[in-house]
Amino acid sequence: DAGVTQSPTHLIKTRGQQVTLRCSPISGHKSVSWYQQVLGQGPQFIFQYYEKEERGRGNFPDRFSARQFPNYSSELNVNALLLGDSALYLCASSIVRSANYGYTFGSGTRLTVV
């Protein structure tokens, strides 16, 4: 079975540009969450989507947005990129909404803003 897949694996963007990252959850998983991992730090929660609705949001500016499609795949959009947005963006999926059972993570998208 395929795990959580993310695309692209690497991306270079210029300050001020917009970027879209994609995630396909494990088949049957209805919950998708996004995390940002800046170099040298632990991942930080950005969003959770469950059954196509936003269920949780971390402390990130409105430049960050996301959505979940009927097939439960998800996109993360970041507008007006800043140098500080350079990070590894991780997608995680689970069958249920609760985080108490843990998530399965993808390998991430490495975003570099120059």
Next chain:
Amino acid sequence: AQSVTQLDSHVSVSEGTPVLLRCNYSSSYSPSLFWYVQHPNKGLQLLLKYTSAATLVKGINGFEAEFKKSETSFHLTKPSAHMSDAAEYFCVVSEDAGGTSYGKLTFGQGTILTVHP
């Protein structure tokens, strides 16, 4: 609010010796606790999880962790380190706030484990 403190940013051991990675947590409710491992340029892999059952939790690759509520700790151990254990380890907490949860995992800052031959 939930938080996690990993007490060591770096731990260095020799192959075949025990591993101890320390983690303290803070939670207003009954937490679920996890350890994840991240190898260089890879995603996160779940090592083990505690969800209010047995306090001693066994995970993959010979790792185990003990939940101690009185000490608010969840330290990760392995009797004998292997070269392949070299990676970054994250202690993670999730709160079950009165039966509701909005799916947030809170990560510690990570501990880099180095294993010497």
